[in-house]
Amino acid sequence: xxxxxxxxxxxxxxxxxxxxxxxxxxxxxxxxxxxxxxxxxxxxxxxxxxxxxxxxxxxxxxxxxxxxxxxxxxxxxxxxxxxxxxxxxxxxxxxxxxxxxxxxxxxxxxxxxxxxxxxxxxxxxxxxxxxxxxxxxxxxxxxxxxxxxxxxxxxxxxxxxxxxxxxxxxxxxxxxxxxxxxxxxxxxxxxxxxxxxxxxxxxxxxxxxxxxxxxxxxxxxxxxxxxxxxxxxxxxxxxxxxxxxxxxxxxxxxxxxxxxxxxxxxxxxxxxxxxxxxxxxxxxxxxxxxxxxxxxxxxxxxxxxxxxxxxxxxxxxxxxxxxxxxxxxxxxxxxxxx
Amino acid sequence: xxxxxxxxxxxxxxxxxxxxxxxxxxxxxxxxxxxxxxxxxxxxxxxxxxxxxxxxxxxxxxxxxxxxxxxxxxxxxxxxxxxxxxxxxxxxxxxxxxxxxxxxxxxxxxxxxxxxxxxxxxxxxxxxxxxxxxxxxxxxxxxxxxxxxxxxxxxxxxxxxxxxxxxxxxxxxxxxxxxxxxxxxxxxxxxxxxxxxxxxxxxxxxxxxxxxxxxxxxxxxxxxxxxxxxxxxxxxxxxxxxxxxxxxxxxxxxxxxxxxxxxxxxxxxxxxxxxxxxxxxxxxxxxxxxxxxxxxxx
Numbered sequence: 096x097x098x099x100x101x102x103x104x105x106x107x108x109x110x111x112x113x114x115x116x117x118x119x120x121x122x123x124x125x126x127x128x129x130x131x132x133x134x135x136x137x138x139x140x141x142x143x144x145x146x147x148x149x150x151x152x153x154x155x156x157x158x159x160x161x162x163x164x165x166x167x168x169x170x171x172x173x174x175x176x177x178x179x180x181x182x183x184x185x186x187x188x189x190x191x192x193x194x195x196x197x198x199x200x201x202x203x204x205x206x207x208x209x210x211x212x213x214x215x216x217x218x219x220x221x222x223x224x225x226x227x228x229x230x231x232x233x234x235x236x237x238x239x240x241x242x243x244x245x246x247x248x249x250x251x252x253x254x255x256x257x258x259x260x261x262x263x264x265x266x267x268x269x270x271x272x273x274x275x276x277x278x279x280x281x282x283x284x285x286x287x288x289x290x291x292x293x294x295x296x297x298x299x300x301x302x303x304x305x306x307x308x309x310x311x312x313x314x315x316x317x318x319x320x321x322x323x324x325x326x327x328x329x330x331x332x333x334x335x336x337x338x339x340x341x342x343x344x345x346x347x348x349x350x351x352x353x354x355x356x357x358x359x360x361x362x363x364x365x366x367x368x369x370x371x372x373x374x375x376x377x378x379x380x381x382x383x384x385x386x387x388x389x390x391x392x393x394x395x396x397x398x399x400x401x402x403x404x405x406x407x408x409x410x411x412x413x414x415x416x417x418x419x420x421x422x423x424x425x426x427x428x429x430x431x432x433x
Numbered sequence: 434x435x436x437x438x439x440x441x442x443x444x445x446x447x448x449x450x451x452x453x454x455x456x457x458x459x460x461x462x463x464x465x466x467x468x469x470x471x472x473x474x475x476x477x478x479x480x481x482x483x484x485x486x487x488x489x490x491x492x493x494x495x496x497x498x499x500x501x502x503x504x505x506x507x508x509x510x511x512x513x514x515x516x517x518x519x520x521x522x523x524x525x526x527x528x529x530x531x532x533x534x535x536x537x538x539x540x541x542x543x544x545x546x547x548x549x550x551x552x553x554x555x556x557x558x559x560x561x562x563x564x565x566x567x568x569x570x571x572x573x574x575x576x577x578x579x580x581x582x583x584x585x586x587x588x589x590x591x592x593x594x595x596x597x598x599x600x601x602x603x604x605x606x607x608x609x610x611x612x613x614x615x616x617x618x619x620x621x622x623x624x625x626x627x628x629x630x631x632x633x634x635x636x637x638x639x640x641x642x643x644x645x646x647x648x649x650x651x652x653x654x655x656x657x658x659x660x661x662x663x664x665x666x667x668x669x670x671x672x673x674x675x676x677x678x679x680x681x682x683x684x685x686x687x688x689x690x691x692x693x694x695x696x697x698x699x700x701x702x703x704x705x706x707x708x709x710x711x712x713x714x715x716x717x718x719x720x721x722x723x724x725x726x727x728x729x730x731x
């Protein structure tokens with residue numbers, strides 16, 4: 096087996112993208128920059144969904160960790176007077192990992208629809224609490240005031256630039272870490288989990304703790320996305336924990352594919368573009384559009400690809416002549432071994 | 434003593450409602466092995482259809498009973514249509530694929546149907562409270578209860594009885610049981626499995642719309658009522674074991690009594706007592722109380 100070099104194509108692409116976005120930020124109109132920030136935030140959360148999905152687990156609870164990450168920003172500001180961006184990201188991530196460590200003890204025993212519905216139930220309970228709790232500002236949510244970075248506080252236009260650069264580099268860093276995880280032993284084990292869990296068990300790997308570990312990691316990604324979203328939008332509200340938020344993350348993975356961490360990035364950008372188009376043409380039918388797209392992807396893309404990204408990848412491969420028309424992606428359809 | 438009485442009555446009425454929303458979900462899961470998130474949308478469609486039926490009946494100056502019957506009829510009709518369309522157009526293509534994908538597809542259907550209700554009936558609340566208000570109150574011990582809510586218990590019992598009769602006393606029911614037990618073998622025995630699955634899904638959808646229609650007089654019908662229902666219904670049926678009808682009854686009773694007790698004794702936990710009950714049961718029995726054990730296959 097050929098050993099992959101440590102710096103592979105994906106890492107190079109990520110670094111190049113981060114540099115490009117940093118340099119190109121000045122040439123973008125404000126709304127495109129904002130859109131980039133939002134897309135990066137949802138990308139991180141969606142990468143978390145993707146990691147679980149590669150292990151065959153569909154989470155409907157990623158919104159919970161997005162919520163925790165997002166709320167850590169205004170809560171730290173309000174109650175501890177801490178407004179440092181990096182510190183908020185770290186604290187938010189830690190908080191999410193702590194919650195996932197408790198929830199994971201329970202959910203990591205489950206697979207399939209049980210896993211989906213239990214994660215959904217947990218995040219809906221938190222949503223129910225957040226809507227009523229004054230700590231979280233009720234259904235109005237909380238505002239994020241200025242932010243600082245290593246001791247220097249910013250406001251106005253300067254603040255926008257700082258959050259933009261932070262978003263780009265934090266997202267790039269987290270995606271690189273996620274990529275390394277997918278490449279690691281744990282990542283491969285998680286993939287094997289989707290193929291055949293019992294065999295994995297017999298080989299001496301604990302499926303439960305594998306699921307537990309990747310759940311924690313997925314939660315940390317969700318929280319990092321949440322902090323970026325809070326910093327970009329400067330406002331957080333309980334709908335972050337609502338199941339449709341989690342549904343959008345799943346949709347992003349469906350759009351972008353789960354072949355690499357770059358897939359969700361493509362999906363997230365597509366989703367934001369869709370949102371803009373939809374809000375100008377049919378503002379009240381966003382959910383319907385989302386549902387219809389989802390259904391079309393699930394029903395009509397070939398089994399196994401189950402994403403525009405996977406489909407495009409296979410198509411490009413065929414056009415380039417690099418192999419026969421083959422859809423090897425995750426979830427090869429008629430896998431009935433388990 | 435007063436509180437105990439109130440807990441029992443509240444608990445039983447709430448359990449009846451929980452059973453109504455959960456039974457369709459568990460029936461469909463038992464036969465199709467699909468957890469139907471769109472069940473929540475069926476529920477809200479049923480509620481809206483009931484409001485439509487009551488409104489139509491009131492405009493035609495029918496009696497209250499006739500209005501109510503019209504409401505139920507409208508809900509069942511819409512249930513048949515929705516169930517048939519969703520099963521034939523969507524689910525039938527997904528049986529051979531991963532269950533997570535089917536779950537996602539029903540979620541997509543839920544989103545579409547949810548916006549459909551907004552298009553059809555607008556974003557503001559509609560009401561169907563005529564029949565319930567007209568029935569008035571009935572004393573149970575020292576407390577007064579809306580008669581409608583008490584009758585709902587009878588309706589739930591009747592629904593449960595009907596399902597039990599069909600499943601365990603008719604030939605159709607035996608076929609359904611066979612499909613639940615083993616799809617391939619039943620197909621080898623000459624049962625038309627696809628037809629059984631379609632029919633079950635249609636019945637499940639009708640149970641969803643029926644639950645919505647029966648609840649409609651009690652609530653303000655507005656977009657979004659289906660979301661809470663699907664999460665609650667899942668909690669209820671998972672306690673009993675997905676796919677088990679008697680499990681749904683037991684789950685509904687546990688959750689119903691539990692929530693009523695919490696409301697009266699410890700209101701702070703009311704919001705999540707359902708999930709606490711679910712977590713407690715699942716910790717002891719990971720697949721619910723009445724779930725069939727499954728063999729490990731390599």
